[in-house]
Amino acid sequence: MISQPIALIGADGQLGTDLATYFQENNISFYPLYYPQFDITQPEKARRQLASLKPKVVINTAAYHRVDECEDYPERAFLVNALAIRHLALICGELESSLVHFSTDYVFDGQKKKPYVEEDCPRPLSVYAASKLAGEYFVQAFLERYFLIRTCGLYGVAGCWGKGTNFVETMIKLAREGRAIKVVNDQKVTPTSTRELAEKIAELLKINAYGLYHLTNEGQCTWFEFAQKIFEYLNLKPELIPVSSQEFGAKARRPPYSVLENKKAKALGLTSFSPWEEALKDYLQRKSYLAGDKR
Numbered sequence: 001m002i003s004q005p006i007a008l009i010g011a012d013g014q015l016g017t018d019l020a021t022y023f024q025e026n027n028i029s030f031y032p033l034y035y036p037q038f039d040i041t042q043p044e045k046a047r048r049q050l051a052s053l054k055p056k057v058v059i060n061t062a063a064y065h066r067v068d069e070c071e072d073y074p075e076r077a078f079l080v081n082a083l084a085i086r087h088l089a090l091i092c093g094e095l096e097s098s099l100v101h102f103s104t105d106y107v108f109d110g111q112k113k114k115p116y117v118e119e120d121c122p123r124p125l126s127v128y129a130a131s132k133l134a135g136e137y138f139v140q141a142f143l144e145r146y147f148l149i150r151t152c153g154l155y156g157v158a159g160c161w162g163k164g165t166n167f168v169e170t171m172i173k174l175a176r177e178g179r180a181i182k183v184v185n186d187q188k189v190t191p192t193s194t195r196e197l198a199e200k201i202a203e204l205l206k207i208n209a210y211g212l213y214h215l216t217n218e219g220q221c222t223w224f225e226f227a228q229k230i231f232e233y234l235n236l237k238p239e240l241i242p243v244s245s246q247e248f249g250a251k252a253r254r255p256p257y258s259v260l261e262n263k264k265a266k267a268l269g270l271t272s273f274s275p276w277e278e279a280l281k282d283y284l285q286r287k288s289y290l291a292g293d294k295r
Contacts, residue, residue: 004057026202060085064081078134081131086135089141089143097145103133105255105258108120113257117260146210148211149197149215154192167191167226180241181227181240187255190221190276193283196274196279216259
């Protein structure tokens, strides 16, 4: 049984929307919290708001995840992704609430060339990645009851709150505009459905097995290969051009390989994630791009 009630920070974001949908569909009590009414960078106000709710679980999906922009605004990145998380962990400790917080595959440098497990040593390459890793350390330093979730390549029906879209929607938009599309082909990742991730979070909450977890769909691909699969499913034939990270010219360094292994989740016996190709097809059906089950 999931500990109730739950405070869901960022309930209108990409992951937050799918978590809220899951809770609603399964009659799980939760309090949706939205920015700017609830702002994790205002700790005193956040403390008062959470104290009034008395949640058993706090789920934080808020983050500053414009990866390249973080290079220009490191103070903002560390304020949102690290210092605010320190305050949130302290608040959860005071309220005796457990915390679910999300981190990133980018905490690794990509030199391993095989899927990273929870025990692997992080080595962030960017301001964004360093700020997220700092947030991880604050959660681990101040709490015993936490779920720290590293994931990768998220996409969901709501789109990313800070960006207004996701990779799948961006690719479809560019293809329909008839534009040539350049996509990096030297960064291996695992695109991950926020719907499936939300289901696994709910499953974790039922068993209270606290700690650090890697949670992604199964398999791996480059961003270029991900785009290829989107267009294959939709029978679109845009001019798709593979480029290197250097040619693409992004400001922040990305790891060339950041595939995560769901080692601890598998050891616990959590329901397996589907292969990323199946999750993508399910997403395209839900968005009515493809015929099929739109559950």
